[in-house]
Amino acid sequence: MDLLNALVDKGIRREVPTREEALAVLATSDDELLDVVAAAGKVRRKWFGRRVKLNYLVNLKSGLCPEDCSYCSQRLGSRADVLKYTWLRPGEAAEAASAGVAGGAKRVCLVASGRGPTDRDVDRVAETISAIRERHADVEVCACLGLLGQGQAERLRAAGADAYNHNLNTSEATYRDICTTHGFSDRVDTVRQAQAAGLSACSGLIAGMGESDEDLVDVVFALRDLDPDSVPVNFLIPMEGTPLAAEWNLTPQRALRILAMVRFVCPDAEVRLAGGREVHLRTLQPLALHLVNSIFLGDYLTSEGQAGQADLEMIADAGFEVEGAGTSTLPEHRTDLVAVRRRGAGTDLPPNA
Numbered sequence: 557m558d559l560l561n562a563l564v565d566k567g568i569r570r571e572v573p574t575r576e577e578a579l580a581v582l583a584t585s586d587d588e589l590l591d592v593v594a595a596a597g598k599v600r601r602k603w604f605g606r607r608v609k610l611n612y613l614v615n616l617k618s619g620l621c622p623e624d625c626s627y628c629s630q631r632l633g634s635r636a637d638v639l640k641y642t643w644l645r646p647g648e649a650a651e652a653a654s655a656g657v658a659g660g661a662k663r664v665c666l667v668a669s670g671r672g673p674t675d676r677d678v679d680r681v682a683e684t685i686s687a688i689r690e691r692h693a694d695v696e697v698c699a700c701l702g703l704l705g706q707g708q709a710e711r712l713r714a715a716g717a718d719a720y721n722h723n724l725n726t727s728e729a730t731y732r733d734i735c736t737t738h739g740f741s742d743r744v745d746t747v748r749q750a751q752a753a754g755l756s757a758c759s760g761l762i763a764g765m766g767e768s769d770e771d772l773v774d775v776v777f778a779l780r781d782l783d784p785d786s787v788p789v790n791f792l793i794p795m796e797g798t799p800l801a802a803e804w805n806l807t808p809q810r811a812l813r814i815l816a817m818v819r820f821v822c823p824d825a826e827v828r829l830a831g832g833r834e835v836h837l838r839t840l841q842p843l844a845l846h847l848v849n850s851i852f853l854g855d856y857l858t859s860e861g862q863a864g865q866a867d868l869e870m871i872a873d874a875g876f877e878v879e880g881a882g883t884s885t886l887p888e889h890r891t892d893l894v895a896v897r898r899r900g901a902g903t904d905l906p907p908n909a
């Protein structure tokens with residue numbers, strides 16, 4: 557297929573496909589699906605081999621959010637049955653992180669619900685990062701705390717955070733349909749602040765919220781413009797008690813096409829299979845490993861994931877290997893967190909990183 561050959565060539569050269577090419581990937585038929593996966597798989601293997609990075613999510617604070625993101629079970633007024641608690645203590649969070657590291661996780665993602673952190677919250681997260689570092693000097697730590705205020709990205713970096721996650725989620729044109737309490741540009745600003753502070757940016761999307769193919773391509777191109785190092789792709793799990801509870805409109809085939817499109821547009825970024833993979837990809841999850849080079853291990857956020865052991869077996873059965881702590885995730889021309897950490901004192905490393 558000419559389209560796929562062209563996309564493979566561009567992906568290997570790190571060239572941006574056209575919007576029409578990205579839309580054409582989403583419009584391919586089920587008969588073409590394995591060809592699409594094989595083509596995007598070539599791009600994935602060019603930049604990441606057969607390695608799979610494992611990430612583990614620690615929920616520092618859950619529920620009780622004043623924002624109204626309609627996909628989120630922790631939103632203001634949500635009737636979803638989720639745990640609600642305020643700030644895990646540093647020792648508790650480090651204990652939780654250890655479970656992920658023992659399961660092979662290379663990155664720990666510290667997530668807190670809410671619009672954004674207060675300065676006191678940043679202090680708490682700094683203490684948590686120190687507690688994790690005492691046990692696991694090499695683990696990558698990513699914070700996901702919402703919209704950042706002045707100077708907070710720098711403080712997180714100084715506290716030893718390697719990365720910051722803040723997703724764009726959907727296209728700028730439809731952002732107001734999913735959230736009214738903050739805007740698309742607020743999200744872009746936070747990603748830029750994180751990058752400016754020297755944090756590795758992690759920013760992705762949620763598919764399955766009723767968006768069009770154009771919306772999906774728009775958000776992925778907006779991400780490409782921001783150039784985050786990692787791009788998590790979530791598939792909406794419609795939760796009872798939220799406005800999107802009835803949005804069951806993804807198929808495993810559609811989910812694979814979306815992942816392939818993201819890989820072609822962001823060929824050398826860490827594309828991470830995130831929320832909703834079990835629910836929407838179901839038995840086709842192993843095929844997704846040909847497209848993404850990173851997954852969340854086990855439980856994440858407010859949804860149940862496959863148990864860690866099942867993930868490890870899936871990776872091995874599909875012919876992939878778990879990426880070790882000493883291996884760089886990203887290609888040489890991108891931020892290399894392992895190399896940055898190894899360079900040690902005297903560089904831009906914070907003292908406790």
Ligand code: SF4
Nearest residue numbers: 621625628631669670
């Ligand atoms: S996504 Fe974050 S900011 Fe939005 S409602 Fe959920 S916890 Fe709050």
